[in-house]
Amino acid sequence: MSEQDPRTRPGDDDRRRSAAGDEHRGRPRDDAGSRDDRGRGGRPDGAGRRGDDRRRDDRGTGGRTGSGWGGGPDRGSRTGSGWGGGSDRGGRTGSAGGDDRGRPRAGGGDDRRRDQRDDRGRGRDGRDRDRRDDRGSGHRDDRRGYRDDRGRDERSRTPRADHNRDDRGGTRGDRGGHRGGDRPRYGDDRRAGRPGDAGGGRYRDERRDDRRDQRGDDRRRDHDDRPSHSRSGGDVARPRGGPRDERPAPGRARDDREGRPRRDRDTGRSPRREHDGREHDRRDGGRRERTAGPRNAGPPRGRVGPGRPPAVDPARQAAYDLLTAVRERDAYANLALPGLLRRYGLRDRDAALATELGYGTLRAQGLLDAVIDACTDRPLSKIEHPLLDALRLGAYQLLRTRVPDHAAVSTCVELVRGDHGSQSAGFVNAVLRRIGEHDESEWLDRLAPDAAEDPVGSAALRHAHPRWIAQAFADALGETGEELTAALAADDARPQVHLLARPGEISAEELALATGGEEAPWSPYGVHLEPGSGEIGELDAVAEGLAVVQDEGSQLVAVALSEAELVGEDTGRWLDLCAGPGGKASLLGGLVGTQGGTLDAVESSEHRAGLVRTATAELPVTVHVADGREAPLPDGVFDRVLVDAPCTGLGALRRRPEARWRRRPEDTAELARLQRELLVAALRHVRPGGVVAYVTCSPHLSETVGVVGRIVGREGRPGPAGPVEQLDARACLPEGMPGLGAGPAVQLWPHRHGTDAMFLALIRRPAQ
Numbered sequence: 001m002s003e004q005d006p007r008t009r010p011g012d013d014d015r016r017r018s019a020a021g022d023e024h025r026g027r028p029r030d031d032a033g034s035r036d037d038r039g040r041g042g043r044p045d046g047a048g049r050r051g052d053d054r055r056r057d058d059r060g061t062g063g064r065t066g067s068g069w070g071g072g073p074d075r076g077s078r079t080g081s082g083w084g085g086g087s088d089r090g091g092r093t094g095s096a097g098g099d100d101r102g103r104p105r106a107g108g109g110d111d112r113r114r115d116q117r118d119d120r121g122r123g124r125d126g127r128d129r130d131r132r133d134d135r136g137s138g139h140r141d142d143r144r145g146y147r148d149d150r151g152r153d154e155r156s157r158t159p160r161a162d163h164n165r166d167d168r169g170g171t172r173g174d175r176g177g178h179r180g181g182d183r184p185r186y187g188d189d190r191r192a193g194r195p196g197d198a199g200g201g202r203y204r205d206e207r208r209d210d211r212r213d214q215r216g217d218d219r220r221r222d223h224d225d226r227p228s229h230s231r232s233g234g235d236v237a238r239p240r241g242g243p244r245d246e247r248p249a250p251g252r253a254r255d256d257r258e259g260r261p262r263r264d265r266d267t268g269r270s271p272r273r274e275h276d277g278r279e280h281d282r283r284d285g286g287r288r289e290r291t292a293g294p295r296n297a298g299p300p301r302g303r304v305g306p307g308r309p310p311a312v313d314p315a316r317q318a319a320y321d322l323l324t325a326v327r328e329r330d331a332y333a334n335l336a337l338p339g340l341l342r343r344y345g346l347r348d349r350d351a352a353l354a355t356e357l358g359y360g361t362l363r364a365q366g367l368l369d370a371v372i373d374a375c376t377d378r379p380l381s382k383i384e385h386p387l388l389d390a391l392r393l394g395a396y397q398l399l400r401t402r403v404p405d406h407a408a409v410s411t412c413v414e415l416v417r418g419d420h421g422s423q424s425a426g427f428v429n430a431v432l433r434r435i436g437e438h439d440e441s442e443w444l445d446r447l448a449p450d451a452a453e454d455p456v457g458s459a460a461l462r463h464a465h466p467r468w469i470a471q472a473f474a475d476a477l478g479e480t481g482e483e484l485t486a487a488l489a490a491d492d493a494r495p496q497v498h499l500l501a502r503p504g505e506i507s508a509e510e511l512a513l514a515t516g517g518e519e520a521p522w523s524p525y526g527v528h529l530e531p532g533s534g535e536i537g538e539l540d541a542v543a544e545g546l547a548v549v550q551d552e553g554s555q556l557v558a559v560a561l562s563e564a565e566l567v568g569e570d571t572g573r574w575l576d577l578c579a580g581p582g583g584k585a586s587l588l589g590g591l592v593g594t595q596g597g598t599l600d601a602v603e604s605s606e607h608r609a610g611l612v613r614t615a616t617a618e619l620p621v622t623v624h625v626a627d628g629r630e631a632p633l634p635d636g637v638f639d640r641v642l643v644d645a646p647c648t649g650l651g652a653l654r655r656r657p658e659a660r661w662r663r664r665p666e667d668t669a670e671l672a673r674l675q676r677e678l679l680v681a682a683l684r685h686v687r688p689g690g691v692v693a694y695v696t697c698s699p700h701l702s703e704t705v706g707v708v709g710r711i712v713g714r715e716g717r718p719g720p721a722g723p724v725e726q727l728d729a730r731a732c733l734p735e736g737m738p739g740l741g742a743g744p745a746v747q748l749w750p751h752r753h754g755t756d757a758m759f760l761a762l763i764r765r766p767a768q
């Protein structure tokens with residue numbers, strides 16, 4: 001889950017909104033025949049358009065099923081789980097080629113891709129025209145080649161809205177009405193024991209277009225609050241990159257909004273404000289070294305001289321305001337940033353610069369503070385916060401960007417001069433000049449603990465992590481050497497944006513073509529976008545609801561649950577016990593929908609339950625606002641249950657620039673209790689022979705194996721949920737995926753897998 005992370009602070013939900021995108025899913029494997037069939041990986045139904053001959057030939061045995069499940073001949077044999085990819089999949093990451101990847105592909109062929117290319121060329125006017133036309137005629141569907149009259153007839157018998165009622169009445173009996181058409185199918189040969197083998201369809205009805213319009217309105221209204229909609233899910237560009245192409249990226253809508261930089265600032269900060277007592281010391285920062293900095297380099301104690309408007313470029317002003325918002329309002333950076341970009345009229349390279357500076361400064365805060373601390377007489381806690389923000393912003397530019405020193409210093413000096421006077425400006429100037437005397441590695445050599453004596457402390461400072469988080473990573477990795485360094489470094493890097501190609505809506509291949517991205521190495525639904533400029537929400541595929549932002553690790557754990565081996569038939573009744581904001585519910589709902597099943601989605605926060613409704617609006621998902629520990633749902637009936645538990649989110653810090661400095665070690669104990677209780681509840685709701693996936697986006701042992709160990713029981717003694725069996729989760733992840741450990745649980749890592757650090761345990765209730 002991305003910044004929309006619920007796990008961070010229970011009760012803060014209203015501050016978080018989501019694109020249902022960020023953010024963290026089977027079949028019996030005892031049937032060799034079905035394994036083989038899956039392994040051949042062709043479209044089970046033979047329906048849908050084919051790609052061109054070259055693609056068909058290259059794909060060989062690994063053609064894509066409409067639902068994204070393919071699997072080359074060498075893949076099904078391992079787990080029988082039908083993970084997509086052809087026999088050459090293992091070489092994919094090293095291969096520049098696209099057509100020979102043996103990737104699973106959805107039903108669309110060249111026509112659809114051509115259509116999408118044409119769409120892109122039309123630009124905004126063309127899209128608007130299509131939208132107008134769509135409303136009455138369904139033209140939009142034709143345009144993408146998805147139109148299916150049979151499906152529409154069936155859908156008209158079972159309006160979509162039924163699926164999102166908060167009661168279940170009348171929906172299940174109609175499930176079959178959503179199947180059919182030329183949409184991908186889950187055949188018996190691929191999903192033994194699954195219901196609805198006739199396949200799934202797109203979940204649409206005549207109200208779809210209306211709803212899309214409504215969604216568009218919601219999207220615009222919620223824009224400020226949507227997470228991860230900048231290309232990086234975080235930073236977007238280095239400040240001194242070459243000239244950037246200001247044309248819209250492929251598939252990106254032109255934005256004809258007019259933005260005007262505004263100089264007004266909404267902070268109203270007083271230079272005399274009391275400090276809040278927050279520590280700005282070297283808690284995580286290694287030993288203190290005072291250099292011969294300005295001896296009088298303490299902060300001024302009040303405004304000196306007349307204030308005047310800051311003469312700073314809007315990008316730096318926006319970054320500075322972001323730091324203020326995070327500090328003063330506990331804002332989530334990825335939720336606050338889009339509004340600031342709009343306020344200052346920032347687009348393209350300016351937006352990229354503002355994002356880089358704001359996110360980078362937040363991410364590196366502990367390192368920056370250690371350096372600032374070494375350059376002034378006063379403890380950081382005695383420096384007025386706005387000045388400290390300016391110092392951090394300047395220090396980040398000096399140490400971690402190619403911004404010329406003079407520009408880094410002078411712009412930060414000007415940032416404070418207007419509101420805080422010339423004496424404050426002089427203080428900032430003096431400290432930043434001191435910082436600029438050394439580069440980052442020289443400062444680290446001076447300030448970091450000796451790696452031989454304190455490897456965790458050294459790695460923590462060098463990669464800008466609090467020590468306790470670096471220690472938690474070390475504990476989970478089981479080492480404090482090179483791999484810890486690699487993990488922290490990957491966690492400190494600008495992340496790619498990962499998109500989920502929604503099952504039944506668009507294939508990963510099509511989405512990659514439409515967005516200029518790359519198909520993900522592991523998830524059959526994933527597309528990676530390079531960090532760059534621009535708003536993800538402006539991509540046509542995202543704007544039209546065909547794709548959402550979702551980390552590949554989140555996709556993998558959701559698909560793993562859908563792949564886990566049940567005892568007995570999958571009746572298509574699935575449950576997501578902690579669903580908000582709906583990222584995985586949207587994927588699970590799409591998967592279960594393609595086989596005619598349903599998903600119940602429980603979320604304790606009303607607001608976040610609303611986000612789940614929005615994210616699953618066209619899927620067979622019923623949303624319940626309830627505490628997952630006592631949800632009003634029957635016991636012992638669900639085939640598959642996801643517990644994507646509220647957690648510290650330590651595994652997604654790269655997407656949440658400020659989170660690493662907010663979390664406290666003591667957060668984990670209370671969360672672990674809640675996690676255990678939710679897992680026990682899930683095991684109550686799952687039927688005998690059904691499977692529960694316990695998932696966190698944290699590698700902290702007390703939230704992962706600690707929770708699972710207590711519930712599964714130890715040394716033959718059952719835990720509080722009675723006897724259960726832990727499955728080998730590795731078998732439900734793509735074959736050839738490296739670094740999955742010794743099992744049975746799986747810990748994903750950014751440095752090993754390019755994903756957030758998601759944890760997955762699969763637990764099955766014994767069959768009666």
Ligand SMILES: C[S@@+](CC[C@H](N)C(=O)[O-])C[C@H]1O[C@@H](n2cnc3c(N)ncnc32)[C@H](O)[C@@H]1O
Nearest residue numbers: 006578579580581582583584604627628644646
């Ligand atoms: C990690 S998030 C789930 C993310 C979600 N699965 C997704 O992919 O978008 C955990 C969610 O659990 C919710 N939550 C917290 N306590 C809960 C409880 N007792 N019962 C149900 N949901 C709860 C939080 O509000 C939050 O939305």
